Amino acid sequence: MKAFFETFKHDTWVMPYLRKYKKLLALTLFLGLMTFFCGSALMFNSGYLISKAARHPYNILMIYVPIVLTRAFGIGRPAFRYAERITSHNWVLRIVSDFRKKLYQAVAKHAVAIRQNFQTGDVLSILADDIDHIENLYLRTVFPTVIAWLMYLMIVIALGYFSWWFGLLMLLMLGLIIIAMPLWSVLINGARESQSRKIQQTFYTQLTDAVMGLGDWLISGRKTDFYDRQTAPIDEIARLRRADHRFQWWRDFTIQLLFGIICLALLIWSSFYWTTNQASANWIAAFVLSVFPLVDAFQSVSQGVSEWPSYQRSIRRVNALDTTPVDETDQTVLTEQFSGLRVADLDFQYEAGTRPIFKKLNLSLAAGEKLALLGPSGTGKSTLLKLILGDLTPTSGSIQLNDVPISRLQNERAKLFGVLDQQPYLFNTSIMNNVRMGNPDATDAQVKAALKAVELAPLIEGLPDQYETVVEEGGARFSGGERQRIALARILLQDAPIIILDEPTVSLDPITESHLLATVFRVLQDKTILWVTHHLAGINYVDQVRFLEAGAFDMAGTPQELYATAPRFKRLYDLDQGHDEV
């Protein structure tokens, strides 16, 4: 229970939306209530109708009203139910739109970190699933429960009106069904949930190990080990499911039994309360029959509520996202043309007490200069790029463009920097739209010119849909080299003075790589370029080379100087050219 309130203590995802769209929510609940009301009322009314008819009234008009009502409730129930389904979905989907925008904004704040931490985008899918999950929370748990509770209140009040003690009894009996049973379910399920998740996780891990390491399993010849490994979690899962099922069967059985008792209680009550005269005895059948349609509605509450632990996880996860708006004071613009980038005495470490990444690092890059940055993985090449872009803040020292600190130019970033990284993202829309994202005001002719500059025009014009060809998810329609070229065209339209190349050729083969590099340095010849690269192909395109090692530059100079003076550089260069005299 404490955990339940804990979940909503700093909640910004569930409660606020119950308040927003209040009217539609009220309508949904009303329609849901009417659905059940009509269901019960139909049986109530029918029971009364035939009891009354059995008294052989001298005039058919005596039962005219119940006849009309019976038909009305008969039509009313499906109609209300249909309307309830439609409005509840509409309401939930409206909220999903808000959710998506909100999630997008929360993620946008940390856009760069996300690329680094979750390259595969798995976490993003999880978050997107969480939203769908909260959608189900409303449809499967919140609405049915609230509607059942409203119905419960109505029944108790109505019966209490006739006799207070019977009202009280029903408060207790029905309360067992829609309060005690669901709570019991959620307690049992909550305890099992963590265990179940652990087993599922083991199974998932072993399965991934089995699938992704299949080649190794096959070659190792450890066939028996392979089979044995999967068996244990399979049995455990089976055991868990069995316990789950058993619980559900007996829970539903208990609920049904309670309804049976309620029927009997109604009969006993009626024998005292409604047998005073013939007219009132006509109501007995009405009351007893109206219980049955409630079974469905009340029984589903337990199942819905027992799903809560899994919703809780989703709610916690989205609530953990940082949704506070970014502080935008103190931002400025670059008044003159870009003249130089300067990194001075830069110190950086991720958290106090951790290993420093950079110590007193200095670097300056004049407009139009081209610099290549090398170093083994893990030395902080990407970290340096993030510092230069302003996604990270230096521990001490400064990073400035024309004497303005980069931290004050964050709103100007897209005007100052163009970035081509390992996997530039292409959106699932046409080539034209993808490239135009570099500059939304560009004319068709400008977009086509950019694509021509990156030597894609012949390829695209050979496609059936030409420039309107959809690139498909993640740009799957095109090869790695072609995707880089499309992204390069986008950067050309963006027309920023500084271009960051973050290992753009790492996943390309050498032939594609050398062709792409030739194009890159041809079309970007007027730009200032900072190029992080993993090897020395194309190194002669740059003016300056820096090797990053243990937080400082240990080799620096023009490629020609380094080849002549630094044996390490020479060896690496020769390796890249295919010479290796070991």
Place this chain on the structure above:
Amino acid sequence: MFDPALFKLPGMRRLTVILALLAVVEGICIIIQAQFLSVAIVGLWHLKSLATILQPMLIFAIAWTGRQLLVVFKNWLMYPIVEKTSGKMRRQVMQKLYQLGPSYVAKTGTGNVVTTALEGIDKVQTYLMLVVIKVIDMMVIPWVILVYIAWLRWREALFLLAIFPLIILFMIILGYAAQAKADKQYVGYQRLSNHFVDTLRGLPTLKQLGLSKQYAHNVYQVSEGYRKQTMAVIKVAMLSTFALDFFTTLSIAVVAVFLGFGLINGTITLLPALVILVLSPDYFLPLRTFASDYHATLNGKNAFADVQKMLALPVPTDRDQLGEQPLAWQADSTLSLKQVDFSYDDQQPALKQLDLVAKGYQRIGIIGASGSGKSTLINLLGGFLSPMPGHGTIEVNGQPVSHLGQTAWQQSFFYIPQNPYLFHASLAENIAFYQPQAGLSAIGQAAEKAGLTAWIKTLPDGLNTQIGEGARGVSGGQAQRIALARAFLDDSRKILLFDEPTAHLDIETEAELKQTILPVFEHHLVFFATHRLHWINQMDYVLVMDHGAIVEQGTPAELAAHNGAYGHLRDEMVGAI
């Protein structure tokens, strides 16, 4: 509605008969319960005392409890079969996976395989649990009830009988209409629902382009568009539920009104009228519960079909043509391929007319542009792919084999790809994967030879540190070293297959790694596919691939001497052209 494949499950026929009989009993319970509830009500209606209706109340209570117990009992009978079937299916899927090998995973996608084995079978389990009982209930209980109603009064029974097919007909018609509507919108619909994840993944790019803020509005707009489309589909889709609801509740209302008139006219008395009224919702109940789980059963049915399809895939046979024991590859052993073709789709050959002979401890480099077939050749040599039957011959030590997926052959080589897979286990277990019985000191020595010692010292638990998915991250260079340590640990495997092991490494890491790799080449037959040219200097023999064919082969010196495909490729790779 009832999948014939279900009947093939062991024990299912017998169970179906039992469940049907139990459904009859359940139907009888429902009738008894309705009958005696009505007797009690009618007693009160006649203003009799409570004592007079105690007996019918008791019978009602027993029948009610009996009915609910039957529901539990049916589940209890069904569950073991479901559990056994799904457990067996999981095992079969894993066994099949082992037989199909990594080329199946590559073709199907890791995600899909995991989904089939995990969620797919979960869905199958739900499906089996739901569908059998519900279908049987639907085919038995309504008719038991209807017979009783007919015995009481045939007119209402006739009406209820007539309405049943009408409901189903309407549901089918509306179901088709919804399907047509959904199909029509499906493409746009799918795009919109994927748009969100697409946008989230592209966020870094949007930020780089300065579009991230204004795109928030776009996300909202697209989502609203999605909502409108979804609503349009839902409005139609829900009509079939509406039809079911409408006809069932209206039927009950009509029956009630019929009975009312009957009572006024005196053609029926209250007791049978009340029994009919109580029974009519129960007459429709099995149909309603079946319909409410229809979508779950549909998903389960598809998952069931998917699993069945996977289990029916053909697997390579004749895997023991070289015996079952690992091959002892020696200095005079030979492998030869003559005129071998391979095709992914049995039409277009991906590898053409392969001719090659490997002898003893040769070091064979395989080079070519991307897409030339280097990896496919390595996969063929590893036996992960089988050549086209009847196209060419493969011989190991003069013994013809139909493919290289031979147990003996596969247990004689190591395969080191671009990204060796690291298991979710300790570092020691990863190194000892091929030799699970190896001692810790042997593992330590292998790690030392692979140049891992310095790194292991930085790890909190040394060799016992957990690595792999979700645990400690391992860099690309270290992953290669772990794969090499496996080879150092097991010296009995004399063949090494490398598939671009250094393609994604930075040049300094590669240079260091090369020093570790070179000693492994001694006394091994090596196949080394790469596009990093410097490796060729350490090869005895080179295969140059282009468009799935070996266009040149010979020693590096021979190939360098005449200006053919090899020279051309080298020039192109270093950017000289």
